[in-house]
Amino acid sequence: MDKYQVLKETFGYTTFRQGQERLVDSTLSGRDVLGIMPTGAGKSICFQVPALLFPGITIVVSPLISLMKDQVSALNAAGIHAAYINSSLTERQFYKAMDFARQGRYKIIYAAPERLMTESFLALAKEVPISMVAVDEAHCISQWGQDFRPSYLKIVDFIQQLPVRPVLAAYTATATKAVKEDILCILGLQNPDVLVTGYDRKNLYFAVEKPKNKREALLEYLRKNPEKSGVIYCNTRKTVEEVHQQLVQAGYPAVRYHAGLSEEEKKQNQEDFIYDAAPIMVATNAFGMGIDKSNVRFVIHYNMPKDIESYYQEAGRAGRDGEPGECILYYSGQDVKTNEFLIEQQVKNEEFGREEQEVIRERNYERLRKMTFYCFTNECLRDYILRYFGEYGGNYCGNCRSCLTExxxxxxxxxxxxxxxxxxxxxxxxxxxxxxxxxxxxxxxxxxxxxxxxxxxxxxxxxxxxxxxxxxxxxxxxxxxxxxxxxxxxxxxxxxxxxxxxxxxxxxxxxxxxxxDQEKAENKQKVQKKRAVENVKYPELFEILRQYRYQMAQKAHIPPYIIFSDKTLREMSTYLPVNREEMLEINGVGTNKYEKYGKAFENLIQDFIYNKNIEK
Missing domain, CATH: 1.10.10.10 (Winged helix-like DNA-binding domain superfamily/Winged helix DNA-binding domain)
Incomplete structure (x- = not known):
């Protein structure tokens, strides 16, 4: 068999996609490779095709159990004998898989990086011929990558233990210049063929929205797109639970996914999503790696991710079939604080010295800063992402919120x-x-x-x-x-x-x-502020102002409403005026009343904003 026969007979494709054939050819010639290809570009084909043509076994190092299971299941379904070695196996399953590997039953073995340097796995690696080691999600080896995993450093030790050095093939969807250099250097790739196919996915539409109520914005989007399948990413398990419950109560066929669920539920929910039994998935970033669902039409980030790498990788799960996909990010100021908390927790949990922790912390805060800027730029969103990864083109893509706004x-x-x-x-x-x-x-x-x-x-x-x-x-x-x-x-x-x-x-x-239309929108907002406020945004402040008004009225021996009416206090407790101009926009506050009472109420509102850490 040759590469074309394997591609057609095993995987069902008649032609290679951009970049695939070059990487396959380099690998088959015995040359190390580094492929940086966007999500959905077909990275797995680049190492699976050579693996079936090489005489020995290919070891694929993969970071996630779910990713291994999915790819091994797909290979077995295609008639290829493959297995995975990770912590999900029982002791009996593990030894059975090892025995089959020794007998030559497997062409491809997926292994968690933690398994590589164990005594039993090293013994196997020295007994059987290994033609290639493929490193999937290779950015995990770099401290500058968004998912640095110290266990990936064991790959280098593993290679050095082998009697004959195999071909090394590294693949990732996202890598900045620093990450790319780390992969090349740490893995020790020899005369590698490095191919970056480009990060641009022209079929994806990008938008950032700042809704006052994320829940209502999400439900409105789903009402307008009833037939579409998509992923809704949340920063925390708690938010996943809340959003999932809201969607189910609203009648949407949604499932959830996060690390706190049982393996059984995660597996069932993942299958329900993949097979469109439940076309909406609400998940943390624990979901998605290796999920090859081609008809995902939208990816909504309910919270801002911690960095551009994570965002682009997760957003890239939309439109893998080349059809249009929408990538929408809902931003709020609280997202920044949540990510700062997560950064601190991540650094504390890593086994590093104090200096290393500080370097990682600063790096993560810098990436968070770039992610936050993405949410505020009025320039082309696609161009912002591409420039982050070192690609430079035009500043108009015609398929993002900024480019479609005048x-x-x-x-x-x-x-x-x-x-x-x-x-x-x-x-x-x-x-x-x-x-x-x-x-x-x-x-x-x-x-x-x-x-x-x-x-x-x-x-x-x-x-x-x-x-x-x-x-x-x-x-x-x-x-x-x-x-x-x-x-x-x-x-x-x-x-x-x-x-x-x-x-x-x-x-x-x-x-x-x-x-x-910004100026019109601001003028409209001022007109709306003149209208009566039915619901108070900050009831606690309303009580503070009401109590103060009562004390002031007692001292002046006048009815409280003479100072300001409840209607006026409700508006103050919603729009938070903190200066003369803003106070005079409130119903019931004229120049005379402002001069007489306004400053005292301003100070109360300012103190409330400061104590509650509210961003206006």
């Missing part, structure tokens, strides 16, 4: 100058909210605590809205005029472009890219 460039040079100067003159010691409050002229608890009201740039942008200032500051972060330090209390630092801007003075302009 934008206008708004000159924000004055605002940028105010923000950057505030950061510098305050010693680059404060976070986002403190800087925004200061340039806005807010009398907030943070401003008073840090003494920022004494800064010469205090209040220079008091006529701009908090929303607009936050947009501009986020854009300055994305464009690297500023950067945030990692850790629990991030502070703003001046970036290289920020220094250049301040040195150049008025000769440099800064533009903010905004949707053309």
């Amino acid at each position: 934008f206008q460039d708004v000159d924000v040079t004055e605002e940028a100058s105010g923000i950057l100067n505030m950061v510098v003159t305050s010693g680059q010691r404060y976070g986002i909210q403190a800087v925004i409050d200061a340039v806005h002229g807010s009398d907030s608890a943070k401003v008073r605590q840090f003494g920022l009201q004494e800064n010469s740039y205090y209040g220079v942008l008091k006529d701009r809205t908090i929303v607009r200032l936050r947009q501009i500051l986020n854009d300055l972060l994305v464009k690297e005029y500023l950067w945030l330090t990692p850790g629990d209390y991030p502070v703003l630092k001046l970036g290289e472009k920020g220094r250049e801007f301040l040195q150049e003075g008025d000769r440099v302009q800064v533009f903010l890219k905004l949707p053309k």
